[in-house]
Amino acid sequence: MNYHNVAFETSFGLSSQLPPSDLPEIAFTGRSNVGKSSMINRLFNRKRLARVSATPGKTATINFFRLEGIRFVDLPGYGYAKVSKGEKQRWAGLMEGYFNTGRSIELVFQLVDMRHPPSKDDLQMIDFLIQNELPFVVILTKKDKLSKREQSERMEGLKTEIPYADQITMIPFSAETGEGLEEIKQIIDEIAEEISSDEEN
Ligand SMILES: Nc1nc2c(ncn2[C@@H]2O[C@H](COP(=O)(O)OP(=O)(O)OP(=O)(O)O)[C@@H](O)[C@H]2O)c(=O)[nH]1
Numbered sequence: 192m193n194y195h196n197v198a199f200e201t202s203f204g205l206s207s208q209l210p211p212s213d214l215p216e217i218a219f220t221g222r223s224n225v226g227k228s229s230m231i232n233r234l235f236n237r238k239r240l241a242r243v244s245a246t247p248g249k250t251a252t253i254n255f256f257r258l259e260g261i262r263f264v265d266l267p268g269y270g271y272a273k274v275s276k277g278e279k280q281r282w283a284g285l286m287e288g289y290f291n292t293g294r295s296i297e298l299v300f301q302l303v304d305m306r307h308p309p310s311k312d313d314l315q316m317i318d319f320l321i322q323n324e325l326p327f328v329v330i331l332t333k334k335d336k337l338s339k340r341e342q343s344e345r346m347e348g349l350k351t352e353i354p355y356a357d358q359i360t361m362i363p364f365s366a367e368t369g370e371g372l373e374e375i376k377q378i379i380d381e382i383a384e385e386i387s388s389d390e391e392n
């Protein structure tokens with residue numbers, strides 16, 4: 192895949208606006224502020240493709256990006272305490288509209304802040320992915336903020352904190368340094384190859 196050729200497609204604030212799924216999709220989920228938009232920018236080597244902010248709740252909409260035959264989907268983050276009840280309902284509606292409408296979701300990158308044990312919301316999200324048989328990979332973000340020792344302590348901790356951890360691919364990642372990026376790109380490239388060989392058959 193030529194990652195430079197990415198293009199922003201559209202943004203949706205309501206699930207009723209979501210167009211039917213016409214392309215295989217790769218989605219990014221995780222707590223607000225965990226680094227979803229930063230990961231997208233790093234992946235495509237663009238500074239401002241997805242909007243990043245130190246204020247949680249920056250991405251309040253579903254954003255579509257397109258690269259060759261794949262759509263990348265930046266989803267709004269969960270677990271941000273300061274949003275109103277109405278906003279939380281809108282978020283739940285958006286997520287439900289995205290995940291429960293028969294889209295062809297090839298992979299979900301589930302982001303978890305590497306500095307801390309997964310939150311209750313993270314575990315709920317992972318449980319949702321497992322229950323719905325959605326293929327996913329856990330990306331451990333903000334690796335650069337931990338010392339080597341803290342990193343290995345967290346890797347140990349996650350083995351018991353995340354259910355079925357031994358069956359889940361977990362990739363430590365830093366949007367600052369790009370560590371973990373090659374492994375992530377390999378996973379995406381494999382999906383792209385599978386899709387194009389399916390299309391040929
Ligand atoms: N040091 C460091 N900071 C990061 C990393 N990834 C993200 N950040 C910072 O974390 C903050 C939140 O990043 P975003 O990418 O906007 O997070 P998000 O998950 O898209 O957040 P929402 O849109 O609110 O759901 C920003 O200040 C980023 O610069 C990382 O790998 N290392």
Ligand SMILES: [Mg+2]
Pocket residue numbers: 227228229242243249250
């Ligand atoms: Mg964001």
